[in-house]
Amino acid sequence: MVAKPRPIPEKLPVPPAKDSVAAAEVSLYRNVLKIRQEHLLEDLGISFYDAETTIQWSYNADHYFHAASTMKLAVLLGVFRQIDRGELNLEAPVHIRNRFTSIVNQQPFMLDLGRDADPDVYGHLGKTLTVRELAYWMITKSSNLGTNLLVDVVGIPTIQQALDEMEIDGINVLRGVEDTAAFHAGLNNEVTANGLLKLLRLIADGKAYSQNACDEMLKILLDQQYRSGIPAGLPKAARVAHKTGNISTVHHDAGIVYLEGRKPYVLVILTQFSAEKGRGTAVANVSRDIFNTLAGSIYE
Amino acid sequence: MSESPALQALQALKVVDAFDLDDELRSILRPGEMIRDAHGRRHRLPRYFYEIPSHEAAMATKLAPNFGMNEFVLVDLKEAPRLQLYPRYVPCAVRVLVFYLQQFRAVVGSSLHIVVNGGYRSPAHRLSTEATPHMWGTAADVYRIGSNILKTQELIEKYNEIALDLSEDVSVHPYGHVTGKNSDDHVHLDLGYITLIPREISEDRMEQPQESRPRFAFEDRRGRERRNLPEASDKPF
Numbered sequence: 447m448v449a450k451p452r453p454i455p456e457k458l459p460v461p462p463a464k465d466s467v468a469a470a471e472v473s474l475y476r477n478v479l480k481i482r483q484e485h486l487l488e489d490l491g492i493s494f495y496d497a498e499t500t501i502q503w504s505y506n507a508d509h510y511f512h513a514a515s516t517m518k519l520a521v522l523l524g525v526f527r528q529i530d531r532g533e534l535n536l537e538a539p540v541h542i543r544n545r546f547t548s549i550v551n552q553q554p555f556m557l558d559l560g561r562d563a564d565p566d567v568y569g570h571l572g573k574t575l576t577v578r579e580l581a582y583w584m585i586t587k588s589s590n591l592g593t594n595l596l597v598d599v600v601g602i603p604t605i606q607q608a609l610d611e612m613e614i615d616g617i618n619v620l621r622g623v624e625d626t627a628a629f630h631a632g633l634n635n636e637v638t639a640n641g642l643l644k645l646l647r648l649i650a651d652g653k654a655y656s657q658n659a660c661d662e663m664l665k666i667l668l669d670q671q672y673r674s675g676i677p678a679g680l681p682k683a684a685r686v687a688h689k690t691g692n693i694s695t696v697h698h699d700a701g702i703v704y705l706e707g708r709k710p711y712v713l714v715i716l717t718q719f720s721a722e723k724g725r726g727t728a729v730a731n732v733s734r735d736i737f738n739t740l741a742g743s744i745y746e
Numbered sequence: 747m748s749e750s751p752a753l754q755a756l757q758a759l760k761v762v763d764a765f766d767l768d769d770e771l772r773s774i775l776r777p778g779e780m781i782r783d784a785h786g787r788r789h790r791l792p793r794y795f796y797e798i799p800s801h802e803a804a805m806a807t808k809l810a811p812n813f814g815m816n817e818f819v820l821v822d823l824k825e826a827p828r829l830q831l832y833p834r835y836v837p838c839a840v841r842v843l844v845f846y847l848q849q850f851r852a853v854v855g856s857s858l859h860i861v862v863n864g865g866y867r868s869p870a871h872r873l874s875t876e877a878t879p880h881m882w883g884t885a886a887d888v889y890r891i892g893s894n895i896l897k898t899q900e901l902i903e904k905y906n907e908i909a910l911d912l913s914e915d916v917s918v919h920p921y922g923h924v925t926g927k928n929s930d931d932h933v934h935l936d937l938g939y940i941t942l943i944p945r946e947i948s949e950d951r952m953e954q955p956q957e958s959r960p961r962f963a964f965e966d967r968r969g970r971e972r973r974n975l976p977e978a979s980d981k982p983f
Contacts, residue, residue, distance in 0.1 A: 538822070539822045539830070541862040554930065571889070572862065572889040572890055572895075
């Protein structure tokens, strides 16, 4: 259900007077359009909320994108729903097995472990890892095997129920990862920038089930090992609790940015491009632009 | 000739009559109950179990030179929560299985690695949808032999043939994708629905259930048969 790319306006808006929030927003809008043009993005979605100033800003934020690995945030939420209800334990052992069932034809499929970036999970084939360990590798190294195992543990209906209970629109989880039959049938997980923003805001505010659950989720998200997205546009001192998502034609990042001496801001950047073009540095550029806007236009 | 520490550890394990366990464990292990297999045939679940008090005891107890008790109690969260904790229970027939596994190992000349959930599974295990020898402790799922991870048809069929050559008592799952009937990422080897009653055990209690013990349907039936009483009936005379 990925829509056609929106055309980029030929004329950029005229900036209002400097030193106003409106000026910052328009400046941001102009810069985002520039980045979109420079990187030949087919589509771009951004949603942003700053807890310090309560400014919310978005661009194309209700447009659905292929979720790629950002769907793992929803899996994480589903896991903590079950833990909060006492139906699952973070220390419970899970058998590491590379065998899953397609949602389309119920046929078994295996992950191509050569593509999975995470030997920390597939190195345990035949043995067990705990729910906590799987959640950790699912997020920090984007382990597909860990994800599918956790999807098997909690179930897709539970994940979707968790999203519904939290009134998160804009995230549709239909299946685990690398279900090729489902992919060919057009059954894909989808996200909007606003959907991911809402999920991350609940975690940042300690409102996803319990403060303890949110603390656990944040701890995992802060250990993210792929930092070419949002963190690449920030000063080194920034701490980012985030999840990236990459396939051949999308590069996303969704995270909570912690800067010294202020409340965090939540930022979701979704990009889509042609396979020939490659992903480039659009996400980092948008991240940098938003940081500069906050640091310069608003606080100077 | 002195016995090895491992054999001493096995002999030190308590054999329990599952009828004597607490309510929760009896409801999980369901000793003596009949259960249907995939073909609709009924089999009686085992009654006598080794009680393994701790992880250390499981590790220390050898069932054969190359197989420890710990390998048959590897389960994940699909097993009933109570059976993820110690003491753990494994049907006594596991010793017969290990006898054949040791032979299998000798023929292939490499270590056998039993997968998690691939040893004993209780009737409450989420994979126990119908009777399987795993519930009798007489089946093993081997996912790796030596350094070979069994994920190809060629490897699985090769080792299946070796297992079948061990004895006519041994059965395997052919390569395929139907859960419970085939295997595509391990070798499933089993001996069928064998129960083992240790020689130290007297079975007279089966025939004379204690009044204080819960009564099971089959015990009532046997009691009636012994006393030549008619079947209980709610039909009007």
